[in-house]
Amino acid sequence: MTDRAVTDRAVTDRAVAAGTGRPLDVGRRRVVVGIRGLTVVIGLRSALVGAAFFVATLGFVLLALTLGDFPLTPAEVVGVVTGQVHGLSSTVVLEWRLPRALAAVLFGAALAVAGGIFQTVTRNPLASPDIIGLANGSFTGMLVALLALGGSWPLLTAGSLIGGLLAAVLIYLLAYRGGLHGFRFIVVGIGISAMLASVNTWMLLRAELETALFASAWGAGTLNSVTAATAVPAGLCVVLLLALLPLVTPGIRQLDLGDDVASATGVAVGRARLAAITLAVCLVSVVTAVAGPIAFVALAAPQITRRLTRSPGIPLVTTGVVGGALLLGSDLIAQHVIPLTVPVGVVTVVLGGSYLVWLLIHESRRRA
């Protein structure tokens, strides 16, 4: 206590005098980890859920590395990863399957965290980047790049990045009225999304058949075209962006209490919200640029996490882990369970759609 301000000590003395020497019980098991005054609070339940999904993710990765047209045993995979097995197995695992599996995990985490940010900032469980039009904006940008500019990969990536960001800016400007209000943001987003969807359809109809087929597959959200060359830069971007997460988390967590309380307790609300949304938009755009608009992970992962952790807000780190497991699991289903190769976006739509139906039924029952 010697390094603390006098006022802090006085308060502590008073609390101790009041007979409250034992640690505060907040009604939820949590761990305060820290040394030398640097402390981080970790909710035990969130940590356990995160750990469980992390283990599941590891299992999924192992599965993803063994399954396929060139089946390998887990022992062979481990041998490749530890550098003891070389040759074709090594190529298959390290160059074909591993980039895709890791991309699925990182992209799933990125989408889930972005969804969690949107849902926290708007205080609405329906807010997710695919519903408010970012995905369709990216698709529009990609189509413009593909149809008008010829479409090499870097060009398509840039197109979808710019499309997503422009859609976000457009929604922000249209929804902004002396501050950003969650519901207005979502409604404007849904409107923009619908408009962009019709633009996309129009462009697809005018395209050559082959181009349209390619674009449609991308538009469903797929990891089929992910290679090490695209996965590595996108993965690095995602990792860098996720590393920024702790900077925005405390502020937006406080937004759960409403703008007034958040502001009165010390959050620069406008700035915190803008920073968080920017981070979320960047995360979504990077993923979409490589894998297309993969639906529903951003919508479902945060809500699944919130229910499993029984947390008052959305624990973003755990949400990221859940999202990674969700997307990789969906990709395994898309690749190996369904007889023909379908885009992973189709699987996430089915999973996420069922989840959404369940959520709506659940919510309406609770209100009734």
Place this chain on the structure above:
Amino acid sequence: MSSPTGPALDSTLGSPLQAGGLGVRYDRRSVIDDLDVVVPAGSFTVIIGPNACGKSTLLRALAGLLPAASGAVLLDGRDITSYSARDTARRLGLLPQGAVSPEGITVAELVARGRYAHQRLLRQWSAADEAAVTDALRVTNVADLATRPVDELSGGQRQRVWIAMVLAQQTPLILLDEPTTYLDIAHQIEVLNLLHDLNGHGRTIVAVLHDLNQAARYASNIIAMHDGRIVATGPPRTTITTDLVAEVFGLANVVISDPLTGTPLVVPTDTRRPHPVASGG
């Protein structure tokens, strides 16, 4: 506070919170205009006035939540906009009207949220945080509820929990927007007594209250508003008068002395029309 016209901005007055020429607009419509307000240090200041007279707007502007269209708010002698949000929150706490708690949050977790301005990215929980939360729970008499979800509490308990959250912020200045609304009379008195105690321990309190008689009993300083203007300021005995209540609320009334405390007690004049005499008797 002796000047009836309201002093100009003067940072030497020792007031922790004051405003000069303050105007606030919503959508270009002026809600309050050219207000001079001084909150005396250590006072229990109560803002009174009819619905939609700009009470909440004034309180929110004083807290720095609404931008001033004209004039300025001085917090501890400096323009409130010159502080960071965090610095403001270390000097001034606010309980807004109708605050909503996140689903499933426990009492202690909610109160701990009041510590935001004292925490850092890598100092999320310190001994000072722990002490402040424990202290706030005890003072507001909700320590026994600490582990309960806020959703399960009664209105009175919930309001005390929110006040505890503001207390955990450990600010010398506390602003509350209608802290007694929606509470039954016993809980209203309980909350007011709590504010009185906090005031007795040196905190400056500014509250918007609806009940004139409660305002008269608890306040040391009244700000009476009407139609976006301040019509009277000063101690209850000199401000809460028959004329003022008639002017501000348009209510025919008599002000008598509260038999228990000697503070002004507003009694509405009996303006009921007699019932028509029923033909059947």
